[in-house]
Amino acid sequence: MEDFMTTQMGTPMGTPEGDDYSTITDDYSSGTEDYSEFSSCDKSYVREFRKYYEPPLYAVIVSLGVIGNFLVLWIYVHFKSRKKTMTDVYLMNLAVADLLFLLTLPLWASDALRGWTFGSLLCKFTSACYKINFFSSMLLLTCISVDRYIVIVQTTKAQNSKTTRLLCSKLVCLIVWLLAVFLAVPELIFASKKDDPDSDWQFCTLVYWANEHNRTKILVLVLQIFMGFCVPLVVMIFCYSCIILTLMKTRNFEKHKALRVIFAVVAVFVLSQLPYNAMLIVEASQAANVTITNCDISQNFDIAAQIMKGVAYTHCCINPFLYVFIGVRFRRDLLKMMQYYGCVSPKGKLSKLYGTPFRASVMSDTDTTQALSL
8 A cells, every 4th residue: 555554754765686576665664674774773663653543543534534425425316316417426426436445444444453464365455445546536626626617717618518518527537437446556566465573463565576766666656646636736726726716706795705615625635635745755755765864763754654644534534525515505405305304394493594595606506516605
């Protein structure tokens, strides 16, 4: 698994010597260093930190994420007779990707507590499943920003091509999933169980084939940084900048609310993903040219990596609330569904608050999911 769950961020990864069958291991627990003066670095403190940090954090992420994403799918199915929009399709696929991602976290929590006890095949499958849903989630967020751009900035074009856009959204989702599977191939190839020399535990990690300057590892990291962060960030900044310029020209009473949501969407993405990807950049640099040789610095770096990885994982439980439940129509749909199942009284305060007609606006068109409206 190419993340900091089992990555030795601070381990010198110089050019290995030997034949083509030697390996490079991304595992802070294994202590596989190429330099004798660094080989005695004890990573037990990092393992202990992971043991007490990851399981409770993952429990919170899984609990919130399953509830939020399950409600998204429930609403989608409950109103299946209604004609779906392009963003509806993206949000449904995003919920599926997040739910599948969440299913892998209990296994990684168990890995942190007692090592990997589920076999090599499940190690490869879980690592690949994690990466597939990570990439698909990031790319679907990109698709949502493009759809918002088309609906708000290219309004006339969007109105004239509703049917075509809906068909395109399904094709785009298929391409996203296929691309995510392709990007997860390294996990299927390199994920393997690795013995911990300091205990009788085993860990699920990536064991690379050794080659000059660790080209394989660097290529995998660059692909993850580029496709999982750089491309989505650039597209989101472009689309939302154009949306902001369009909204600033309008005199709509919901404009300021929409702007706040846009800033929240971009801020959450950057704050959750930037630190994690910055660590990946450092790891790529470490693989290409040893930059950290001090044991204390290496340990501190590993701890920081664990924290940043946990922050990055929160995106799968924030997405439903950020991209769905802030939308006017989804909130109304949730209320109607709760009324249908008797959870909320039709005459209650919530029904009076969200049951009255709302004014149409540039950010709350009736034909598109309210992914940016309040």
